[in-house]
Amino acid sequence: MADFTRRQLLAAGSAAAALGLVGARPAFSQASVDFAGKTVEWWMPFSEGGGSDVWARFFAPYLSKYLPGNPNVVVRNVPGGGSITGSNEFVARARPDGLAILGTSGSTQFPFLLGDPRVRYDYAKLIPVLVSPTGGVCYLPAKFEVKSPADLGKIKDQELVYGSQGATSLDLVPMLAFRLLGLNVRHVFGMQGRGDGRLAFERGEATIDYQTSSAYLTNVTPLVEADTAVPMFSWGVLDAEGNVARDPTFPDLPHFVEAYEMMHGQKPSGVEYDAYLAFFGSGFAAQKPCMLPEGTPDDIVATYRKAFADAVADPELQKAKADVLGDYEQAVGDDIEKLYAVATSIKPEAREWVRNFLTTEYQVKL
Amino acid sequence: MIDVFVTSLHNLLTLHHLGYMMIGVAVGLIVGILPALGGIAGMSLLLPFVYGMEPTAAIAMMVGLLAVIPTSDTFSCILMGIPGSSASQATVLDGFPLARKGEAARALSASFSASMIGGLFGALCLTGIVIVARPLILSFTSAELFMLAIFGLSMVGVLSGSSLAKGIAACTLGLAFGAIGTAPANGGERMTFGSLYLMSGLEITIIGLGIFALPEVLDLLRGNSSISSTGKLGRGWLDGVRDTWREKWLTLRCSTIGACVGLMPGLGGSVSDWISYGHTVQTAKDKSQFGKGDIRGVIGPEAANNSCAGGNLIPTLLFGIPGSGSMAIFLAAMILIGLQPGPGMADPNRDLNLTYTVVWTLALANVVGTAACIALSPSIARLTTIRFVLFAPFMILIIVFGAFQSTRSFEDIVALLVVALTGIFLKRFGWPRPAFLIGFVLAGQVETYFYQAVQFYGYGFPLRPIAIVIALVTIASLWFTSRSRMRQKEAVPGGITTDIEFEREEDETAAARNLWPQVVFTAIAVAFFVFTIVEGAENSFLDAVFPIAVGMVGLLTAATVLFWQVRGATGRGTAGNMNFDLDDGTTSGSLWRFVGWLVGFVAAIGLVGFTLALIGFFVAFLKVVARSSWLQTLVLTAAAVGLVLLLTSILHMNLPGGLLQNQFYDQLVWPLR
Structure with missing residues (x-):
């Protein structure tokens, strides 16, 4: 009874978002799976208004549209503990009935990859149904007169300053990248977001920075046009084989691996590069996975994979995706496993190396 | 430029736009009046509807909500002593005592009129400043922001009541509470006892509810009357408006403070609230009524928090850096409807008209919201005449539910309980709670900006021109404060009861005969500071500096207080103004x-x-x-x-x-x- 009342309230509360989309479209059904009249909870271990929250809220109405029975899809925020809390709760609580899904981000994957003892979720056991990539561009002030990564050697002895959100945050990726390139970068921590880092760059406090694609396009492009900033490289994306490829948003810009080659004349390799690749995959190329709980029956998994594939193909979504998803190809259907594996696994020796690096260089206690 | 104005006005004054704005205003009123829900909850309520809406309609709706919340959340501040949001904690200090005196009506109308002026003034400033805001914001670096945080801390002198030592000790206690969680520099976890919950620190909401609201509720329960001690609503709506008119310069000064602080990314609503309250007290000639129901203590912060909400829009729109939690959701909603904030928002050839539409919607919604609040007040104010024992469980529910909004876990409620116990003792033993709040609010800023300023500019950072100006203002403010403290001390023979008494109601004397309870509390504080130092020292150097420094100052001042109290307790002398215990010899039953x-x-x-x-x-x-x-x-x-x-x-x-x-x-x- 109580459940019924709630459902009605939920419907009243959030149907409006989906209303226009659900409409009279006949619901196709995948064998026996039908969510008619049900509510799907999309668990979000971050608070309202963050990047991942926006991502889930963007997808929610389309997911509702393509799941058989057009269930209500609501985003339930369970913030705290740097997103570990909510994810732990999900694996402890969610039943494998297709009515609870989890969306996480790089900042949830990183503590898992680093072996944080408080993590109780295991990505290997969760079942991915969507993986969304993201990207970013690294840039320098024009005053260094570095035109392309080939000139990066000119400033390798000069101390650069980067405004960072913390050594174990998503900014671990640029930290590993700069180190791999051989740049001498001092990381100033305590930034509240990439926006703060950009502000520090604009003030001249920071002398190297990166922004995610949409923030780069709106906020850094004017600086490039005014000749105060020069783009160096994008982080790149991962293709279906797991190779680093150019970012479709910035096809003219070399990606990180190309930049390394332009600077050093050879491809990067070794344990440091393995570590970088793992965190790059997890933080960018496969940043946001959406997953079903362990033990979910195959027909529900198939239903979800198809629903997300259909959602991504929806022309309306394609039209509206601009700032939320960028030009990145959303991994859906059967391609998903490979990308997901890249985002959620790390070689043991690479993990050891990073842990050791963070402890000795940045006094991080792991 | 003119055509930009015309386009924006045209956007603003369509029925469509106004209609959506009214929806936002209505939701904002409801959410604001229900004390546990602030702007963040209101914005998350609207978020699901925003998606797929036409951009200007969505913006009108959200800005309508953002504009009225700092006005409507005043109801719970004044009528119940529950801070409606983290940006309106200071209003409780004088607003609630006014309601208890039976002057709720006057306090509400003074606060609403001040809010409206603040909101309008904020919008006016923003209209002028948008074009030059970018270079202005960029000129305030971590060095200047650190100096501003220090200026905020210097307000402790004003907010300390009779004992400066207790004031500083309370402030450092706040700073130490603020140090709990992940450190900004090396990410070390301080005083978390290995818990995930404490990793992100204590939330300001929980601190406000625990330090101010709960001790007040429990105290009222002993009295077993209604909130309004006379059982009446008291005199007049017009009086309140007249009060604001009489204090028009104060209103404008505090609006300016609010707009400026709001403009700076990284300071936020609670900072502007406390700085403006400090400013109000500092510039008042007769300080004797602050904390007991001085109408100016309501007008100042209320003017500031509305103009701050406007100021906050600028970093959000121009840099995509949200100034507060509700701005973060506003930003998210903008991205969802396909608007990416950035420099284009200040460019007359691009989206400047949109920015002006936002700013003026804010102003208009302010006026509408104020009118609605005034219309609603008489009926809502009746709450203060209800028998309190019937009302109290609702207030406890609201407070607990509000605390639970922070991370939505049981730990929120446990944290609230612990903070409330601290609050009860701070209140009982005369440790100024405003000083504690100032410390807590600024802890993160002081530490982060100090570290960043040293990293970016070296130890010479205070010599940057704007930093020097802020330093001079701080020194002037301190001098001003100390002079007025001295003067008041001379006025009262013995120099014991002077200045403002935040923790005292009426004129009862709070000097206790049995000093041992306060001795025990002070000893616990001393022990806590020792713990702060010892625990802090286990971290890497950068993470240890702040807790050790704070712990040292706290230890020193708390030990001074302890020395005098032990002297008094053992009969070897008088404890002077260190002796303060509201519960000694109380007749109204046990708390x-x-x-x-x-x-x-x-x-x-x-x-x-x-x-x-x-x-x-x-x-x-x-x-x-x-x-x-x-x-x-x-x-x-x-x-x-x-x-x-x-x-x-x-x-x-x-x-x-x-x-x-x-x-x-x-x-x-x-x-x-």
Whole structure:
């Protein structure tokens, strides 16, 4: 009874978002799976208004549209503990009935990859149904007169300053990248977001920075046009084989691996590069996975994979995706496993190396 | 430029736009009046509807909401002593005593008129400043922001009441509480005891509710009357408006403070609130009534928090850096509807007209919101005449539910209980709670900006021109404060009871005969500071500097207080103005009985989850304490449960569970799980 009342309230509360989309479209059904009249909870271990929250809220109405029975899809925020809390709760609580899904981000994957003892979720056991990539561009002030990564050697002895959100945050990726390139970068921590880092760059406090694609396009492009900033490289994306490829948003810009080659004349390799690749995959190329709980029956998994594939193909979504998803190809259907594996696994020796690096260089206690 | 104005005005004054703005205003009013829900909850309520809406309509709706919340949340500040949001904590200090004196009507209308002026003034400033805001914001680096934070801390002198030592000790206690969690520099975890919950630190909401609201509720329960001690609403609406008019310069000065602080990314609403309250006290000739119901103490912060909400829009729109939690959701909504904030928002050839539409919607919504608040006040203000024992369980529910909004876990409620116990003792022993709040609010800024300024500019950072100006203002402000402290000291022979007494009602003397209870509390504070130092020292150098420095200052001042109190307690001399205990010789019954009720409620949540505990608590409290009839008990309980369930279902929340839920989660259905 109580459940019924709630459902009605939920419907009243959030149907409006989906209303226009659900409409009279006949619901196709995948064998026996039908969510008619049900509510799907999309668990979000971050608070309202963050990047991942926006991502889930963007997808929610389309997911509702393509799941058989057009269930209500609501985003339930369970913030705290740097997103570990909510994810732990999900694996402890969610039943494998297709009515609870989890969306996480790089900042949830990183503590898992680093072996944080408080993590109780295991990505290997969760079942991915969507993986969304993201990207970013690294840039320098024009005053260094570095035109392309080939000139990066000119400033390798000069101390650069980067405004960072913390050594174990998503900014671990640029930290590993700069180190791999051989740049001498001092990381100033305590930034509240990439926006703060950009502000520090604009003030001249920071002398190297990166922004995610949409923030780069709106906020850094004017600086490039005014000749105060020069783009160096994008982080790149991962293709279906797991190779680093150019970012479709910035096809003219070399990606990180190309930049390394332009600077050093050879491809990067070794344990440091393995570590970088793992965190790059997890933080960018496969940043946001959406997953079903362990033990979910195959027909529900198939239903979800198809629903997300259909959602991504929806022309309306394609039209509206601009700032939320960028030009990145959303991994859906059967391609998903490979990308997901890249985002959620790390070689043991690479993990050891990073842990050791963070402890000795940045006094991080792991 | 003119055509930009015309386009924006044209956008603004369409029926379509105004209609959506009114929806936002209406939601904002409701959310603001319900004390536990602030701007963040309001914005998350609107978020699902925003998607797919036409951009200007969505913006009108959200800005309408953002504009009225700092006005409508004043109801709970003044009528119940519950801070409606983190940006309106200072309003409680004088607003609630005014309501208790039976002057709720006057306090409300003064606050609404000040809010409106603040909002309009803020919008006016923003209209002029948008074009030059970019270079202005860029010229305030970490060095300047650090100096501003220090300026904020210097307000402790004004907010300390009779004993400066206790003021500084309370402030450092706040700073130490603020140091809990992940450190900004090396990410070390300080004073977290390995818990994930404390990793992100204590939330300002919980601190405000625990330090101000709960001690007040418990104290009122002893009195067993209504909130308004006269049982009446008291005189006039017009008086309040007249008060604001008389204090028009104060209103404008505080609006300026609010707009400036709002403009700076990284300072936020609570900083502007406390700085403007400090400024109000500092510039008042007669300080004797502050903390006991001085109307100026309401006008100042209320003017500031509305103009701050406007100022906040600038970093959000121009840099994509949200100045507050609700701005973060506003930003998210903009991205969802396809608007990416950035420099284009200040460019006359691009989106400047949109920015102006936003700013003026804010101004217009302010006026509409104020009118609505004034119209609603007479009926809402009646709450203060209800027998308090009937009202108290609702207030406790609201406070607990509000605290639970922080991370939506049971730990929020436990944290609230711990903070409330601290608050009860701070209040009882005359440690100024405003000083504690200032410390807590600024802890993060002081540490982060100091570290960043040293990293970016070296130890010479205070020599940057704007930093020097702020330093001079701080010195002038300190000099001004110390002069007025001295002068008042001379005026009273013996120099014991002077300045403002934040923790004292009426003119009762709070000097205790038995000093041992305060000695014990001060000793605990000393021990806590020692712990702060010892625990802090285990971190890497960069993470250890702040807790050690704070702990040292706290240890020194708390030890001074302890020295005098022990002297008094052992009869070797007088403890002078260190002796303060509101409970010594009190006749109004024990506070601990009600603390017991609170602990019982929290423990019950821990056992059987929120819903069942709530029912049990309401029924038991109303039957035992309020001695209600069964009918009344059941009606009130049903109302409370209904309200909570409605809110949680709209917000898609699960209520905190207890052991029962942990064991039988799968068998239970909402709302039990």
